[in-house]
Amino acid sequence: MTVEPVPDLADIQGNILRGYKKDHVRHLVLTITDPQAARRWLLDATSGETAGTPQVTTEKSYSEKPPTCLNVGLTHAGLETLGVAAKHLRTFPHEFVDGMASRALKLGDTGPSDPRHWKAEWQDPSKVHVVVSVHADSPGQREKAGKEVLDAGDGAAFDKTAQLDGDAFPGGQVHFGYRDNIAQPHFAGIRDPIDRPDRQPLVEVGAVLLGHQTPVEDVRWEVPQPKRLGFNGSFNAFRVLEQQVGEFEDFLSQSAALIKDNGMANMVLPPDVEKTWDPPTSRFEAMRELVAAKILGRWRTGVPLALSPYSPTPVCLGKLNDFDYANDTDGLCCPVGSHIRRCNPRSSRIVQRNTNHSRRIVRRGMPYGPPHDPDHPDDGKERGLLGVFICASLIAQFEAIQYDWMNLGLQDPRITGTNDAVVGNNEPEFSSFTMPVGSSSIELRGFSRFVHTVGGAYLFLPSIRALKYLGSLHP
Amino acid sequence: MVASPTDGGLSQRLFDALIADYPDHRPGTRPVHAVGIGAVGYFVPSDVAPRFTVAEHFQMERVNVTVRFSNGSGSPVESDAAIDVRGMATKFHLPSGDSTDLVMSSLPVFFSRNPQDFLDLAKAGEPKPVKPQPRWSRLTDMLLLREPRPPADPSSPNSGTAGVIAYANCHPFARPAIIAALTQPAPTSYARATYHAIHTFKFTDPDGNVRYCRFAWEPVAGVRPETRSGLPKDYLHTELRQRLMRGPARFVLRAVVGGQGDALDNPTKGWDTTRLRVVMGELVLTQLAPDAGAAVEPLSFNPTRVVPGFDISNDKVLVARGAAYAYSCRQRGGTGC
């Protein structure tokens, strides 16, 4: 494979190759009401004149970290409304043209997650044109930048359909209590200071940017036309994922009770090991944590089971991602059906031998809603994740992970027919999770779906040059 | 154990609705599947069956059975060659003296999602005077790219068919079953049709895991529809008698294990053919029931007469059938209600 030149970072929207690490986000779901004003705004936001309209943030390295970052994603309907010619619209991949809701069966968005039950702002995909994302260090800055977007064209450019705010929890936790955002692809030729050693091959930038060498040998995704619109662009599967924290915690308790009474309990967790944890805990609490770890593949502290099968206590933070499953083919430490092993099998043996490293995606999700309060489990408040899943081919990466690996479990015959216990499309009548123990296993069954899709859209993240092109269209 | 009969008079309404569809119903007989023939034999569970259910009749080396084959009509007049649904009810005689039943018919799916649908359809199917076919019907059907209508039966001036078709036009969920019932030809033998349990049942395995299953009896001799005309009205009875004198008739009990997305409590919806399919055992019928079926004709078969390890689902039609069959059995003075 030839090494390709590093792409022009000033042409690429930020947050794709490297994360912002900001604690607050606002996603503005917008309908374009005046295409001319919207195009004007796109030109202003990419003009480089930082004094006026807030600028779209790029991947270019900065000397001083800006307090807010701004990015633009467009749906197919949005591109059409901006005036992209039909012959060019047709060159976009069909899953993007059809939109996320039309892919529901493939994504496992069925039953309560069926698009018919999505929140009002997602009910009419023809009205979802633009999602502007503002990342900020403080809620005040977020508010200010968000308002400036809505004021575009004296307020005529966009109609706000929804405003979705996400706020990071201390310690990088998300609603189920897991520490998130530990594993991200390391891109060839791109330096990210937070990259941790991960024993995985470097990922070609073509995994997230159109027009570059992809991780699939001899395959390149087609660049939508004209080239200046498609080149260096990316796709974002934007998903609003509601989390049922109370049900999830109940499941941990029920499973812990079940395992505690199982003859194999001391094999999954050696007796008294929980007393060496920091802080020490009860046997029952330890079993709950173990279940949470087994279904995800990491303890809720972020410590991977592959490195530490019996303790969630971090040893060395730099090691959080430095593992594979080479010595754990049967999943005795990290179950084959665990979330992180399903979504990224690393070097594990899988049925589709040529796809181990070809479906890597970038995740930039942020929790929304107040943290779950165990003392008030039924507070009636909605909470979850504003999921941002970035890749160059939605169908080859995001959808393929979702359809073949997370749900169905086609990658290993020992889990085929089961769905991811944490985020999969589970129904109590059919759900099951296998926790291998010695030469046997413990089966957890009858759990429901803990993460419901309540909205979302497939977004195109154009390059800066492409945003300028869109801004200067004369339909 | 059959479902509780305290159902607010629903059983009686279901029973009365069926009686109304067959003006020549004879008291003391079944309201539907009135004409039948009994046979006896035994069932041999497969080696894998105990892995799927702890139900008693799948643990034994063999278990004696009584089977009643029938035509779907509630008319007491035998008419074996008619286009109609066929029934196969099986009673497994357990060592304790209790029994468990499998009640199946040749329909792959059912007409109704719930008892109210059933009442509506029964009402729609009440016999009405048959309108003569328009003179040019063959030509218009051809121009409309429809299939030619079957000629009306001159012997019966009244029919419920038109009402049932009108019902199907307004109720898409009922179409697969109604079309099957209106077009299913008679088999060459009761032992040459596949019979389906229609409803979903729950298997519990030795580890306590529950699986949702649907069942069918598949004839080892194969399925064969009758194409000859002019057969005697009781040819199916004669054929079974002669067949069993030559040797046993065998059926394989096939269970299909449901998966995600399958309708568990809606018998109008079929399951995909890609679902896991398990052979649960083989039925061997050795002879007709003794005394011309004197003990079989009054005998109660009930789809909800199940045993631990083999339970009914939440299918509302199944639950209602359980109570209605018990009510009907008492009405006709049956045995083992």
Next chain:
Amino acid sequence: MVTTQPSKWVQFLQSKLTQPGEWLLVQYWKHRAPVTTPTWVWKTAPGDNLQQCMNLVMPLADKTDVGRARAAKAVAANVDEIFTGLNNVGTVHFARFDLIGGNLCMFSVYDGDLENYLRDFISVFGSVFDALMELVEAPPPTPCGLHPEAFIDWIIAHDAFQITGDVPSLFPDEGNIANLPRDVVLLLEQHPNVQLGRYSGYPGKSAAQIRLATGIDW
């Protein structure tokens, strides 16, 4: 021998007289009462993902025996590519190439999603497809590795339409069941190649599960 069959000449004349009539009726009803079926009826249930069928019918550009021999040779010349590729894809139960009339056909049974399956093909034996695409009518742009989306769209367009459920449920909007036969006619008018049904001797199992259970290593 006494026969009630009309003579060959009568049969020939009948076919010529009735078929144009049927053709006209189909054209009329196609406009008068068009049927709409989802063009991508690829699933009936969320869990129904194993042992899917692909029935690829690719009209040859040259349908003479010389052209057919060229297709046969192209397949034969790539046996290693195909077998190794299918082994690596890992999700294939059966696959075969057939020449049927003037068509080169690839019929296969695979697990999972068609688009993933095709993309895996492109990656492991794209060169075979490139060679075959030189022989078919109106081919997609090649090499397929640089035009994967166009290639997959082309394949889907040449994959036989599949009737997965019962006929009535294909036309839920039909208000009169007497019209269902016509709806089927109009559906077939849209799809020259149709898969009418499928049977599996071991349903509900993936190819890898079968290999695991039969002890040949998955």
